[in-house]
Each structure stands twice: as structure tokens, then as C-alpha cells.
Amino acid sequence: MSQEFIIGLRAKKPEIQTAFVNEYGPRVHAFILDVVGNACDADELTADVFVKAFNAVDKYDAAKSSLATWLLRIAHNVAVSHLRHPKLPTGPIDQTIECAETESDEDPRIEILNRAINLLDPNERALLHLHYFENARLSDIAYTLGVTEGAAAVRLHRIRAKLKTIIEKENGKQRI
């Protein structure tokens, strides 16, 4: 399927472009939403990612990564660039939590974790998303973030340790 996409996108076929957006759009949108933390910005940036992908599809190398990983790498660059130089005034990051459906019987630690994740660096949020949401391999995570596999592994370990400490502190407070 991805081979068909590549051929169609290189030929700039509109029906293939539409199918490509429908296939990968939700994943790209979820990734950007997680990194940027604002639904309105995520919508706009998702469209930007696909426009960039359409324009750069000739440079895609199937030997280096899968099409999805390549697309997420573009998404990562777009999201991080947006946070560095916002064109539009960015909304508060907590809006995401308000937008999301909340379950009453949900573990309260999830809410605490979400607040802690909001305080992380965008690259760290991207890494968490790729590992826990995309279930991506370490090599794909490294390619998406533009780092070595070793660096990605170390970062993931540090982030987990940081978040675990926060959760355990909160648990301790609740017990007291």
C-alpha cells in the first residue's frame, strides 16, 4: 500500500493524496496534538505536515524508514519549529485536557501524569508518544527525533524515572 502511495504522490494524483491524508492523518494529528498540546494548532499543523510531505515525497528513501515514520519525522520538525517560532498565538496547553473526554472512574494518577507530561520538553513528549502510543521501535523513534538510538534510549529512561518520581511523591502525599 505504501508503495502505491509513493508512486501516486510522486505523480501528484489528487485521489492518492486524499487517501494518504485519510490513512495517516489521525496518527499525525494525534502526534502533533500530544507535542503541541493545543487542538486548534494541531489541526493547522497537521495540514502543514501533509503539504510538506507532498512537496518532499521525491526525497523519501524507503531504505531509511517506513512512510509512516518519515511522515512522523516531518510532523516532529513542524511541531517543534512551531513551538520555537509560533506564527499564531498558541493556546494554553491545558486545553487539551479540557477537550479530552474524561471518565469519572478514571485513575487519578493519570491526571497527575498528564500534568507532569505537560511540563516536559516537546522532544520528550514526542518520545513518550512514539513509545507509548505508536509502540514504535527504538530505531524508528531515533529516526523521527533525529538522534541516535542510544540517545533515545537514555532519554526515555530519564523521562520515565522523572515521571515515576512525580507519581510516587503524589502517592505519598495522598497516603499522608
Place this chain on the structure above:
Amino acid sequence: MENNEFDELLRKAVAKRCNTRMPAGMEARVRQKFNSRRHISWGWIASVAAVIAAVIVVPNVSNQNNHLDSNKRQVNTPSFFVEAGDKTELRLENSFVASGQLRSNIDEFYIKYQQ
């Protein structure tokens, strides 16, 4: 807390963060942006052409102007070797200036001689 339990908690937290769905009509939005960027790219090409024209043409024109200025400077310097055209008048003017100077020098010499 066990690692597995923590991982599961993190998985749920990340999933909750991405709970908002992609809006409908994203493909139309992408198409609109893609087409408008194409127009912008033509504008970009036009602006690059304008910059190149400015870089190449303007210095040439200014060089020509400088050349004319240098000609003017040459014309303005008193010279008896100016050859043709409207510059002859200038040569004559310079000659008069020179002859006037010579005359005043002779007059001065004559007065001193008489004294």
C-alpha cells in the same frame, strides 16, 4: 510501583492526551493549502527574479553613471589637448583664463619694472 503498572499508567495518560479526533475535511484543508502554496511559489520565483535583476542591472547602470561622472571630471580639468565637439568651447574658455592670468602677471611685472 512496578514498572509494568507504571508503563500501563503512562500508556493510558498518553492515550488520553490524544483523545481529540482529527477534524473532518482535513483532506480539503490540505488541498487548499497545497494549491495556495503553489501560487506562492510562483510569487517566490517572481521575487527571486526581481532580486537577481536588481543585483545585475542596478550595478551596471550605476557603473555607467560613474563612467559619465568620470568623463565629466576629465572635461572639467583644464587641458589644451581636448580635441573635438562641444569640448572646444571649454578649451577656449580655459585659454582665456590662462591668457588673463598671463596678462595680469605681465602687468604686475611691468609695474615692478617701472618702480
